Amino acid sequence: MRTLPLAALLLAAVPFLPQDPQPAATPKPAAPAAQPAARPADVASIEAIVAALYDVISGPAGKAREWDRMRSLFMPEAHLLAMVKARDGKGMRTVVLTVDDYVQRSGPMLEKNGFFEQEIARKVDRFGDLAHAFSTYESRHAATDKEPFMRGINSIQLVHQQDRWWIAQVLWEQETDAGPIPQQYLPEKK
DSSP states (O other), rough: OOOOOOOHHHHHHHOOOOOOOSSOOOOOOOOOOOOOOGGGGGGSSSHHHHHHHHHHBBTTTOOOHHHHHHHHEEEEEEEEEEEEEESSSSSSEEEEEEEHHHHHHHHHHHHHOOOOEEEEEEEEEEEEEEEEEEEEEESSSTTTTTOOOOEEEEEEEEEEEEEEEEEEEEEEEHHHHSSSSOOOGOOOOO
């Protein structure tokens, strides 16, 4: 018994489609947006890039954020991951976002309601050109609010390349979901 070549079998399996008399041109994929240039002071050190991250998302109600400044802090392929309660209220789930996803999903809420996130403690581990920062934060709706409405930890992975620091990933969880923040990630008592 003679076997048909694989290409003939594959073609036979494709249903017949009438040929379009004038096929539409295949759209070209959109070119990736150019990476905004970072302010040199924002990316000069681990401390500076973490401070810039908090600064760019913080501001009073009605104030537009500098989203290109935020984009400039992150590697183009970076992700932000939020640990949130599962919809059924049992356990946790991870929401994975690109920087642009974060801007689209969170930006309007931050700008409408006012949001100030402040780092209160940081623990950094570094090896060569990579670093990890556990950054404990407090969030307020106004800079003058006496008590935060939320606390948590940002786990920030950083890479040193091209004579600057980049954020490769941010993963965070709120204290209300994870339980009390361990003392080792809180400010030292004096």
